[in-house]
Amino acid sequence: MADRQPPMDSHAAPAPAGAARPPSDVLAPGHSFGSVTDKITSAILRPGFLPGWVFGFVIAFGVMSMFLFAVSYLLIKGTGIWGVNIPVGWGFAIVNFVWWIGIGHAGTLISAILLLFRQKWRMSISRFAEAMTIFAVMCAAVFPVFHTGRPWLAAYWLFPYPNSMNIWPNFRSPLIWDVFAVSTYATVSILFWYVGLIPDLATMRDRARPLIVKRLYGILALGWRGSAKHWQRYETASLLLAGLATPLVLSVHTVVSFDFAVGVVPGWHATIFPPYFVAGAIYSGFAMVLTLAIPIRAYYGMEDFITMRHIQNCAKVMLCTGLIVLYGYSVEAFMGWFSGDPYEGFMIWNRMTGNYWYMYWFLIFCNGVMPQALWFKKVRTNIPLLFCIALVVNVGMWLERFVIVVTSLSRDFLPSAWGMYAGTMWDWMTYIGTLGLFTWLMFIFLRLLPMISMFEMRTIVPSAKIKSEGGH
Amino acid sequence: MHHVDDTPKLYGLMAEFDSATAIVSAARKARDAGYAKIDAYTPFPIHELDSALRLSRTKLPWLVFFGGIGGMLGGFALEYWVSVIDYPLNIGGRPLASWPNFVIPAYETTILCASITAVVGMIMLNGLPQPYHPVFNAPNFSNASADRFFLVVETADPKFDAAGTRQFLEGLHPLGVTDVAE
Numbered sequence: 001m002a003d004r005q006p007p008m009d010s011h012a013a014p015a016p017a018g019a020a021r022p023p024s025d026v027l028a029p030g031h032s033f034g035s036v037t038d039k040i041t042s043a044i045l046r047p048g049f050l051p052g053w054v055f056g057f058v059i060a061f062g063v064m065s066m067f068l069f070a071v072s073y074l075l076i077k078g079t080g081i082w083g084v085n086i087p088v089g090w091g092f093a094i095v096n097f098v099w100w101i102g103i104g105h106a107g108t109l110i111s112a113i114l115l116l117f118r119q120k121w122r123m124s125i126s127r128f129a130e131a132m133t134i135f136a137v138m139c140a141a142v143f144p145v146f147h148t149g150r151p152w153l154a155a156y157w158l159f160p161y162p163n164s165m166n167i168w169p170n171f172r173s174p175l176i177w178d179v180f181a182v183s184t185y186a187t188v189s190i191l192f193w194y195v196g197l198i199p200d201l202a203t204m205r206d207r208a209r210p211l212i213v214k215r216l217y218g219i220l221a222l223g224w225r226g227s228a229k230h231w232q233r234y235e236t237a238s239l240l241l242a243g244l245a246t247p248l249v250l251s252v253h254t255v256v257s258f259d260f261a262v263g264v265v266p267g268w269h270a271t272i273f274p275p276y277f278v279a280g281a282i283y284s285g286f287a288m289v290l291t292l293a294i295p296i297r298a299y300y301g302m303e304d305f306i307t308m309r310h311i312q313n314c315a316k317v318m319l320c321t322g323l324i325v326l327y328g329y330s331v332e333a334f335m336g337w338f339s340g341d342p343y344e345g346f347m348i349w350n351r352m353t354g355n356y357w358y359m360y361w362f363l364i365f366c367n368g369v370m371p372q373a374l375w376f377k378k379v380r381t382n383i384p385l386l387f388c389i390a391l392v393v394n395v396g397m398w399l400e401r402f403v404i405v406v407t408s409l410s411r412d413f414l415p416s417a418w419g420m421y422a423g424t425m426w427d428w429m430t431y432i433g434t435l436g437l438f439t440w441l442m443f444i445f446l447r448l449l450p451m452i453s454m455f456e457m458r459t460i461v462p463s464a465k466i467k468s469e470g471g472h
Numbered sequence: 473m474h475h476v477d478d479t480p481k482l483y484g485l486m487a488e489f490d491s492a493t494a495i496v497s498a499a500r501k502a503r504d505a506g507y508a509k510i511d512a513y514t515p516f517p518i519h520e521l522d523s524a525l526r527l528s529r530t531k532l533p534w535l536v537f538f539g540g541i542g543g544m545l546g547g548f549a550l551e552y553w554v555s556v557i558d559y560p561l562n563i564g565g566r567p568l569a570s571w572p573n574f575v576i577p578a579y580e581t582t583i584l585c586a587s588i589t590a591v592v593g594m595i596m597l598n599g600l601p602q603p604y605h606p607v608f609n610a611p612n613f614s615n616a617s618a619d620r621f622f623l624v625v626e627t628a629d630p631k632f633d634a635a636g637t638r639q640f641l642e643g644l645h646p647l648g649v650t651d652v653a654e
Binding site: 241 | 499521530536555574577580584595602607613
């Protein structure tokens with residue numbers, strides 16, 4: 001025992017490698033299994049509340065209350081309080097739905113697709129990105145549910161179950177495809193998130209002091225004990241879930257785009273829609289990941305785990321998907337001319353110069369022009385600037401959906417059927433309210449669950465590397 | 473663990489290690505020494521342990537495969553039954569069994585059922601939820617979810633012998649060897 005000194009041994013070996021490692025790696029040097037665990041659990045196991053957390057929580061709760069108020073009034077009065085009209089029968093509800101669902105996509109991309117590609121930078125941001133996915137899907141679900149006016153009656157329009165009306169949904173409709181895609185997406189995201197949490201919940205169980213807290217984490221951890229055979233099945237299940245979630249996430253925004261593309265409205269009826277929507281979803285999702293990661297990292301002092309490498313990689317994904325989205329805008333404009341179809345040509349001309357021209361050009365600025373700054377490393381490593389760009393992209397992606405939905409509907413085939421649309425106070429209260437709901441849920445998550453996957457972080461600690469027999 | 477009674481029944485002997493390399497080498501040596509009822513407990517997955525403990529491959533992928541097939545057939549059957557048999561609707565003169573329209577919901581139910589099978593299958597095959605397990609009686613075992621690695625030889629092992637096995641485990645240079653009460 002004395003001659004071997006395993007602790008010294010395990011720390012001494014990675015030191016030369018650590019010195020050569022660039023400062024922008026996925027884990028700051030000098031961490032051990034214990035230090036990673038302590039740092040991440042300390043944010044939860046500390047007694048009392050941090051003042052900044054309380055401040056944010058109260059504001060988010062206030063904004064969420066506004067959402068509850070707006071929805072309560074909607075249920076009393078009906079959807080007439082919203083701005084939707086004929087011809088613009090789809091307004092804020094679908095714009096917000098598509099926006100929120102898109103935001104969710106980054107979480108699944110990080111946890112599933114990057115897992116299949118064995119990207120180590122996924123590990124420290126996957127947990128809260130998956131939480132973001134689940135909360136974003138919840139916010140998205142609010143809109144289709146409440147736009148029915150009487151959601152308690154909506155179940156039989158949406159889900160195929162034997163009901164007293166003896167009728168069934170129409171499976172030829174993209175709106176039913178959407179119900180299947182989004183509810184599957186929500187379920188699989190929650191399962192994936194929970195599976196990832198099981199070993200960390202066991203850590204929480206073993207480290208929490210108050211008995212009731214210990215018991216609660218213990219129940220959720222299912223008696224996880226880290227047996228080698230269990231880990232083997234666990235890793236297999238994670239890999240399979242990643243393999244299943246990858247085609248799922250690509251299908252979800254594809255199906256959302258079918259809501260539009262299957263219709264014959266100019267500006268919607270385009271084959272570019274599925275890839276263009278998926279890229280836009282990942283684009284806005286990564287913007288939201290940065291919007292969340294930057295303050296969380298600073299407030300909880302997680303710079304060792306969420307390093308500049310993570311921040312830069314998110315920025316690069318944004319740049320890449322942003323270029324795909326810009327390509328989508330270009331193809332729309334090109335097809336307006338190349339198709340020779342007068343309605344298509346009018347649609348794109350109307351977007352650029354019609355009643356909503358300022359929205360279109362602001363959208364091009366937010367999603368197309370501004371993110372070109374991300375080509376420069378100076379911008380990608382400038383945290384405040386990056387935070388601002390992420391916010392601008394979030395706004396831009398909302399505008400994109402507004403432009404797609406509203407400009408096409410307000411100016412379709414017959415000038416006699418033209419009309420204008422604007423959200424009412426209730427539309428805005430509901431939309432901003434879901435931002436409150438989302439933030440409120442994030443605050444609860446940060447207080448109760450490990451925000452970074454501890455067991456995965458342990459695997460990238462240098463001493464996790466197995467040295468071959470006789471190597472010392 | 474206030475066992476004032478004469479002798480608590482023994483579940484096994486547990487050796488504690490503080491590095492991933494040590495647990496892999498200890499597990500391999502225990503297996504090579506002929507112990508069969510052994511298990512390693514680690515705070516993160518260590519793939520080398522699969523070969524060190526000679527774990528057989530899990531049958532989970534097959535379950536997930538059949539879960540997915542079941543989801544696909546079930547989803548498609550539901551759509552067919554609803555649209556063709558129970559509630560035929562003429563939508564723009566299209567055939568009732570307009571299968572291209574049925575692809576997407578069936579695709580989603582495939583993924584849904586396969587994912588649920590993966591999660592439920594992993595939990596059930598692991599015998600979870602399991603509120604009680606003897607290893608939790610070991611004093612330091614709470615560190616198995618943080619920074620310590622444990623090797624347990626069960627008394628059920630045919631080669632188990634209280635004194636001999638303890639001596640063997642001591643020979644692996646652990647931080648300590650403890651009894652695990654049943």
